[in-house]
Amino acid sequence: MHKIYSFGYLIKVLILYISLLSGSAYGEVRYVIAISIDGGRGDLIKGFIESAPAEFPNFKRLRELSASTFNARCDYTESITIPDHLCMLTGRPVRRPAGLPATVQHGIISDAPAPPETVHNSGLLPGTYKASIFDVVHDRGFGTALYMGKTRLQICERSWNSVNGAPDTVGVDNGRNKLDIRLISEAVGTATSDMVAGFVGTIKNSTLKNFTIFQIADTDYAGHSEGWTSANGLYRTTMRVADGWLGQILDAVFNNPALAGKTAILLTADHGGGTPATSHSDATNATNYTIPFMFFAPGISGGSNIYDYFDNRFEPGASAPDYTNPRQPMRNGDVANLSAALLGFPTVPGSLMIPELKKPLTIIHGSDTATISWPLYLTGYTLETTDELVTGTWTTVISGVIESNYQNTYTIASPSRVRFFRLRKPTDPASSPLKATIRTGKQLSR
């Protein structure tokens, strides 16, 4: 006798089969590349992309693949290279904002710190260790890299080297030196193109570190030389060269299948420029504090607004909110903790700037199934389920999660009764907020 199997039955078998094969296959981000375009003024880069896309194909490409804004902010009090790069690495403001703890600043206001100055032993808060995104990543046994185009930025590696980095007290001892690759060469002649070639080589041969910061300094020097302007001149032509370097990095990432669905790219700037015409030191001027922030990651909708992705970041209009304003803009200082979040790590100890990614959990009902999904960039979150919201126990969904179209998806059959799902990090309290919770099935009357 033949038994006729229903289509629904076959789907269930298929789902079970995929579940068994995949085990716990939560997709996640493993690599973050943060690119700093020194002196990259937000409105000018936006104008270049929109008015001359053929001239700036790679800024345009990254924008089309990213959630972005050209109206992010640098530090509130300083719009200069060294202090703002230290914001990116530590997630701290340069100076202590009024009303916040004295230990919250990184305190480096000098734009030319010299040996033996580090972020820990000099500036406005000497004697306090300031951890960085390098600490967070390296202490967990992951790789880090720093490429920079101004020798004045050596404080960024000197502060976290084998002498000045903190002892690693997280799990296995990975040492005090928090940097696996450090390359700092003054951006003259072919220095930056050589540095790009070296970095691109690591992407191509799959030795890319888990967190990289790559600074392009030439653009800033061009602004100092001939001013920050969209006119045909040195700033524009240098930005075109930077576009080419960006293109080499993007090509290398997108041509390496091992990085697909595992790589995030952040692009921002330390500051803008143009007031006065060939400088940028006045942090109260919009030309100087307006910077881009592009955020590419698996699960991000290309060409979208970055402000749609965070619970606690808000488009600032023309204003420059200070750090005590409840409506914080995206800042270059968000690089540290956005990178930590994307890699599934805790925030940088002592940091202030903590952008909170929204936790979208969506459900699609099929005829006999319900499919729950969330974007891959929510690294480290696991799906939990319960039948009873008030008194029930949440259990982790171990198997059956598959990676599909840059989402993690989990399909259940016949969700006729109510079941609740939420995303949670292991480090979240058991009673963590239910904002990412959804309900499947119909509420039965009782």
Ligand SMILES: [Zn+2]
């Ligand atoms: Zn400058």
